[in-house]
Amino acid sequence: MRKCVLMQALMLAIAFSASLFLGRILFPPWSLNGMHDVILTYIRLPRLVAVVLVGAGLGLAGTSFQNVFRNYLAGPGVLGTTAGSAFGAAVAILLTQASSMTVQVSAFFFGLIATLIAYRLARLVGEDSTLSLVLAGIVVSALFSGLVGLIKYEADPYNKLPTIVYWLLGSFSGIRWCDLTPSLPPLLAGILTLLLLRWVLNILSLSDEEAKSLGVNVSLYRSIIIVAATLATSASTSMAGMIAWVGVVSPHIARLLVGFDNRDLIPASALVGATLLLVCDDIARSLWSAELPLSVVTDFVGAPILFAILVRRRLQYHVRD
Amino acid sequence: MLEIRDLWFSYSKGYVLKGINVKLRKGVGCLLGPNGVGKTTLLKCVCGALRPAKGEVLLDGRDVLKLSYVDRAKLVSYVPQELSLRFPYTVLSVVLMGRTPHLNILAGPKEGDVKAALEALELLNIKHLARKPFTSLSGGEKRLALIARALAQESKLLLLDEPTSFLDFRNMHLVLSIVKETVRSTGRVALMTLHDPNIACMYCDEVFIMKDGRVVNSGPPQDVVTEDAISRVYGLTVRVVRVNGHKVILPQRPICGERVETCLHR
Numbered sequence: 001m002r003k004c005v006l007m008q009a010l011m012l013a014i015a016f017s018a019s020l021f022l023g024r025i026l027f028p029p030w031s032l033n034g035m036h037d038v039i040l041t042y043i044r045l046p047r048l049v050a051v052v053l054v055g056a057g058l059g060l061a062g063t064s065f066q067n068v069f070r071n072y073l074a075g076p077g078v079l080g081t082t083a084g085s086a087f088g089a090a091v092a093i094l095l096t097q098a099s100s101m102t103v104q105v106s107a108f109f110f111g112l113i114a115t116l117i118a119y120r121l122a123r124l125v126g127e128d129s130t131l132s133l134v135l136a137g138i139v140v141s142a143l144f145s146g147l148v149g150l151i152k153y154e155a156d157p158y159n160k161l162p163t164i165v166y167w168l169l170g171s172f173s174g175i176r177w178c179d180l181t182p183s184l185p186p187l188l189a190g191i192l193t194l195l196l197l198r199w200v201l202n203i204l205s206l207s208d209e210e211a212k213s214l215g216v217n218v219s220l221y222r223s224i225i226i227v228a229a230t231l232a233t234s235a236s237t238s239m240a241g242m243i244a245w246v247g248v249v250s251p252h253i254a255r256l257l258v259g260f261d262n263r264d265l266i267p268a269s270a271l272v273g274a275t276l277l278l279v280c281d282d283i284a285r286s287l288w289s290a291e292l293p294l295s296v297v298t299d300f301v302g303a304p305i306l307f308a309i310l311v312r313r314r315l316q317y318h319v320r321d
Numbered sequence: 322m323l324e325i326r327d328l329w330f331s332y333s334k335g336y337v338l339k340g341i342n343v344k345l346r347k348g349v350g351c352l353l354g355p356n357g358v359g360k361t362t363l364l365k366c367v368c369g370a371l372r373p374a375k376g377e378v379l380l381d382g383r384d385v386l387k388l389s390y391v392d393r394a395k396l397v398s399y400v401p402q403e404l405s406l407r408f409p410y411t412v413l414s415v416v417l418m419g420r421t422p423h424l425n426i427l428a429g430p431k432e433g434d435v436k437a438a439l440e441a442l443e444l445l446n447i448k449h450l451a452r453k454p455f456t457s458l459s460g461g462e463k464r465l466a467l468i469a470r471a472l473a474q475e476s477k478l479l480l481l482d483e484p485t486s487f488l489d490f491r492n493m494h495l496v497l498s499i500v501k502e503t504v505r506s507t508g509r510v511a512l513m514t515l516h517d518p519n520i521a522c523m524y525c526d527e528v529f530i531m532k533d534g535r536v537v538n539s540g541p542p543q544d545v546v547t548e549d550a551i552s553r554v555y556g557l558t559v560r561v562v563r564v565n566g567h568k569v570i571l572p573q574r575p576i577c578g579e580r581v582e583t584c585l586h587r
Contacts, residue, residue: 070407199429202414203421207405209370214474215394215422260408263429 004258008271015278016052020044022282024289046177051281052274054172054240057187057232059250059273060194063266064229066251067201068222069119071133075248076233079133080140082244084114085230085237087144090151090164100182103238108186111234114140115226169293170241172281183239190232191270197225198266205262244295245302246277252309276301322346323478323510328376330359330366337362338373339534345510349501351521352514353546354531355555360514361402363531364480367512368399380478380510394422398471400481404463409454412466416441416451419473434473441473442466445499461492468500479504481513485520497524518546522568530554546570 020040021029027036062075069079076082088110092103121136148168155161203216204225211218236243250273251265257272258264280301284292325343329336337359343350352360365371367378369390378385385393398419406415413435420434430438442448445465450458455466464484471479484500485493501524504511515521521528522542530538530545532554538545548561551570558573 067408070405072407196427199421199424200426202410203418205407206418209365210399210401210405212370212390213365213368213394213397213399214418215391216426217390260410261414 002264005264005267005271008254008257008268008275012052012271012275012278015275016048019048019051019278019282023285042176046180047172047175047281048278050175050180050183050239051172051277053184053187053191054236054243055246055250055274055277056270057191057236057273058243058247058277059254059269059271060191060266061229061232062247062249062273063251063254063262063269064194064197064201064225065247067205067262068225069122069133070205070207071130072252073130073134073248074137075245075251076229077141077242077244078248079118079137080114080144081111081118081230081233082237082242082247083141083144083148085111085234086168086242087114087147087151088234089238090148090168093164093167094151094155094160100238104182104186104235107234107238108231110144111237112227112230114144115230117143119226166293167241170243170295170298171284171291171293172240173285173291175239179239183235186231187235187239190228190230190235193224193228194232195266195270197221197228198262201225201262201266240294242295243277243298245298245306246273246280249302249306249309250276252306252313256309322379322381323350323512324377324379325363325367326377326379328363328366328373328378330362330371330373332362336374337534338366341376341531341534341536343512343529343536343539345512345527347508347510348526349504349524350510350512350527350529351525351542352512352529352531353516353518353521353554358531359534360531361482364399364482364512364514367478368397368480369393370399385478391422394474394476396476397478397480398474398476400464400467400471400479400484402482402486404455404467406455409456411451412442412447412453412455412458413438413451415455415466416470416473419470422474437475438469438473441469444472444503445469460487461489461496464488464492464496465499468496468503472503477509479509479511479513481511483514483516485515485517493520500524518551518570519568522546522570543568 021027025039058076065074065076065079066072085107088106089103092106096102118136118140121139122133125132125135152161152164155164200216200221203211203214204222208218251269254265254268254272258268280297281294284294284297323345325341328338328341330338341363352363354360362371366373380396385396416438417430417434420430420437424430424434439448439451442451445468447462447465447469450462450466458466481500484496488496500511525542528539528542528545529536530550538550546568548559551559559570560573562569562571
């Protein structure tokens with residue numbers, strides 16, 4: 001198991017190094033000139049660091065949501081966390097001078113609200129069933145997407161509308177070191193918290209009553225994990241827009257590699273999320289002459305992978321529903 | 322020694338437990354009573370899964386209801402009827418979860434915890450299942466794995482919710498013998514719910530008969546499990562006969578009049 005996680009880390013390292021030399025301007029690492037140095041250190045490196053952290057954050061958020069909600073279809077996108085964060089960030093862009101701090105706070109706040117509404121609604125529809133959370137997530141996502149639509153309608157078409165639209169489509173293009181700084185603290189805080197609580201996630205994936213009888217303060221740890229996962233999601237969203245599928249797919253790929261125990265699954269899903277997003281970003285920036293929006297690529301890559309895995313896992317997941 | 326004093330519990334309206342009193346000096350105690358009298362609820366209150374409205378649960382003089390989740394889990398372990406597992410963890414992972422109250426929750430289980438979990442599996446002779454997915458086990462194996470989890474928790478008091486349900490004839494007796502033997506050899510106390518008074522007579526040192534959220538009768542099985550008491554609690558005429566010195570409780574036929582459905586409980 002530990003070996004699988006190490007293998008994953010190695011894969012990520014290879015993908016990361018290869019991605020540094022991929023893109024519109026292709027150059028081999030053994031013949032660099034001054035311009036190449038600038039591209040590497042000021043354009044590609046910050047971008048790849050952002051991609052890796054966002055991918056890891058989304059993968060972790062997905063695994064954590066799947067465990068605390070005891071639902072293998074949960075993820076920041078499915079629950080509406082991403083839509084909530086997107087609305088929060090869009091409101092901040094519309095109403096303020098879009099200081100990065102307000103965007104962060106607003107994205108986190110509305111992301112958390114969206115998650116909690118989905119959780120509450122799901123319990124109204126049906127206690128502890130896979131379907132109810134997904135349904136609630138659809139409702140919440142629709143609600144916040146509607147609100148985002150309203151904001152687009154209201155936004156100044158010359159100045160703010162293009163910013164909002166392009167950012168919503170999701171992209172890491174143009175990210176410099178200084179763009180990274182505002183999202184870094186919440187993203188790292190979320191990632192580290194979730195990495196630390198990996199054993200608790202095992203216990204929380206049991207029913208509340210069982211978790212309590214094993215000595216775990218369920219409501220406390222569940223709150224911490226939901227906040228941390230939302231923090232990672234909202235920081236990702238405010239940095240790079242709505243990135244679909246990575247959060248819900250990465251845990252499933254990671255489970256194929258290391259199994260279900262969160263002690264291995266949590267680091268593995270961070271590494272898988274990072275690698276997956278890195279590959280998607282590589283495709284987005286090198287496939288076409290102009291850069292593709294990232295969410296288009298993750299849609300094409302993520303959705304079929306999820307479907308294939310669920311088909312394969314059918315028997316294993318069919319545990320008393 | 323386990324002593325439950327005047328325990329009350331309500332889910333939303335109306336009390337399910339109405340002043341429960343239980344005194345179990347040592348060994349295996351058993352809650353008997355028809356469906357829905359609050360046996361499972363009582364176990365969940367004792368292990369901290371549910372919060373009772375009032376009452377005390379004294380284990381060797383300490384009120385476990387006043388303890389934190391962690392401290393309580395060190396003293397009390399709970400074996401549910403069925404583990405509601407969403408993800409197919411391995412048996413070893415499931416048994417390791419029993420170590421949770423003893424470990425640093427951020428660091429997770431260490432070598433010593435894995436050893437304790439394997440020892441618990443060994444004690445129940447199911448070490449060979451350690452690497453299998455829990456969900457692939459048979460009913461009897463699942464039950465044993467959950468008991469192993471409770472043993473790995475190293476608590477003084479074991480609570481078992483219907484440890485015989487879903488088990489075949491042999492496994493039922495196997496599981497109960499193992500529980501009785503483990504409790505005896507490790508100086509633990511066990512409280513379980515059972516449906517069959519015959520089984521209770523064979524394996525329990527103390528029987529508590531429950532009706533409508535109260536314990537109406539308690540004591541050693543030979544004193545408590547009588548024709549009269551069982552007939553009254555279950556609303557079913559029974560006869561007690563003796564076979565090789567064992568008490569056997571047999572329902573009198575016909576159980577009710579012509580229409581069976583009118584006499585089903587609830």
